[in-house]
Amino acid sequence: MVAFTAVRLETAKRLTALQELQLLRAAYARNPVARHLRRRLAHLAYQCDCQHETLAVLSAADDIDFAEAITKVRALLALEDPDATRDACAAADFALSLANNDRDRSAALADRGKAERRLDRPEARDTFARALEFDPHNKDACKRLAALHLSGNDPEAALSMTDTLSSLGVGHSRLIAAQVVSLARLGKIDAAREANGLEHLQLRMHLAPPPGWDSREAFNAALAAELLAHPGLHLERYGSASYRTWRIDAVISDAAPLARQLLAQIAAVAEPHIAAISTINHAMIRTRPPALTLHSWCVITDEDGFETWHVHQLGWLSGVYYVAVPDAVAAAEDERGHVAFGLPEELVGEGAAREFGIQLVRPEPGLLVLFPSHTYHRTFPHHADGRRICIAFDFWPAR
Numbered sequence: 001m002v003a004f005t006a007v008r009l010e011t012a013k014r015l016t017a018l019q020e021l022q023l024l025r026a027a028y029a030r031n032p033v034a035r036h037l038r039r040r041l042a043h044l045a046y047q048c049d050c051q052h053e054t055l056a057v058l059s060a061a062d063d064i065d066f067a068e069a070i071t072k073v074r075a076l077l078a079l080e081d082p083d084a085t086r087d088a089c090a091a092a093d094f095a096l097s098l099a100n101n102d103r104d105r106s107a108a109l110a111d112r113g114k115a116e117r118r119l120d121r122p123e124a125r126d127t128f129a130r131a132l133e134f135d136p137h138n139k140d141a142c143k144r145l146a147a148l149h150l151s152g153n154d155p156e157a158a159l160s161m162t163d164t165l166s167s168l169g170v171g172h173s174r175l176i177a178a179q180v181v182s183l184a185r186l187g188k189i190d191a192a193r194e195a196n197g198l199e200h201l202q203l204r205m206h207l208a209p210p211p212g213w214d215s216r217e218a219f220n221a222a223l224a225a226e227l228l229a230h231p232g233l234h235l236e237r238y239g240s241a242s243y244r245t246w247r248i249d250a251v252i253s254d255a256a257p258l259a260r261q262l263l264a265q266i267a268a269v270a271e272p273h274i275a276a277i278s279t280i281n282h283a284m285i286r287t288r289p290p291a292l293t294l295h296s297w298c299v300i301t302d303e304d305g306f307e308t309w310h311v312h313q314l315g316w317l318s319g320v321y322y323v324a325v326p327d328a329v330a331a332a333e334d335e336r337g338h339v340a341f342g343l344p345e346e347l348v349g350e351g352a353a354r355e356f357g358i359q360l361v362r363p364e365p366g367l368l369v370l371f372p373s374h375t376y377h378r379t380f381p382h383h384a385d386g387r388r389i390c391i392a393f394d395f396w397p398a399r
Helices: 017-030 035-047 051-059 066-078 082-098 102-118 124-134 139-151 155-167 173-185 189-196 216-228 257-277 327-331 350-356
Strands: 007-009 203-206 242-248 292-307 317-324 339-341 359-361 367-372 377-379 388-397
Touching: 007 257, 017 035, 035 051, 035 066, 051 066, 066 082, 066 102, 082 102, 102 124, 102 139, 124 139, 139 155, 139 173, 155 173, 173 189, 173 350, 189 350, 203 257, 216 257, 216 292, 216 317, 216 388, 257 292, 257 317, 257 367, 257 388
Parallel strands: 007 292
Antiparallel strands: 203 367, 242 292, 292 377, 292 388, 317 367, 317 388, 339 359, 339 377
16 A cells, blocks of 8 residues: 555636536537537536537537547436437447547446446346456446346355455445445345444544634534535536435535635545554555545535435545534434435345444534445435535545
8 A cells, every 4th residue: 555645625616517518608609610629518518417418519520539429428328218328339339449448448338338237138247347357447337247246136246246356456435335235235244344344434523613713603604605605506416316405516616715615624634534544454445545636515405305325436535514404403313314324225135234234423513524435325304494504525536
């Protein structure tokens, strides 16, 4: 394991994705032969859930490159329509023909396998395996091949696959999550808990007020107002675990100086925590990157909003800071408004999920929670007046 250097904040954005998309539409209309404008326009339209626009822009061109071809595949998959999914298979084959390195070949095959799986085609398993041969670090292929083994009631195959990848130095969150689930499915609950490692790798604490603020309450109130007025606030998005929630996809921006102040404080807290857990014998620690970038977003839920079971695929360490929590959550005698760490019953079965156990955390304003990105977690609706506002974040391997 290489020495750890530091955590840095991601670069602040001057524009939201939608604002940039609007500018690019105007620029591309004036210069439709500019390939760099076309590529960025297609990517941003996809990012903003404007899938038909992405497809229209790319389908009108006869000289797209690999990056554009893979964006087209993913836009077709995002439509979640059988005809579009069949088109995605052909689009993935075209992307594969444009790939000039193993990582791109793996990405095209992983997306083709996703389409094949949706269409219940048996070749999906071999497609994912081929993707991992080209790039053992492909998270999507690992996730979906493990899911195929598990859905086929073959947790031994899923565990064997993850062990093989581990022997090659792979240790991303999707792989560790698949190991935990496979062990639980096999009834090896103690081994699953050890592979999860939450008890030893998490941190919970209440943050002090940032410099220049007399109280955490005053800071949180100002931060909540800043987030609610953020120009990037939008309802849900494709591909997230959110249900009926408001989101800001990129918190660090010129529109959110208080959020940047908070995240700098979180980075300062995270560094000694990372140093403290670095002596633990765990797969997450053995594959720790030498430097990390703090990426953040905001989740705002009304009374019926929640997050389904998920892990953070791109992160190494993840976390949440609670800005505002409805008063009723503090008085709740059940799980309302809480975040839960455990295992999804639909993946491991009710008995294994119950034996593995669930850890409930009651949100409180000012509470910071750090946890491994591979740990399954979900939230519950708070069913109360007011909004729960939190800033969530991942520590990504720095590029």
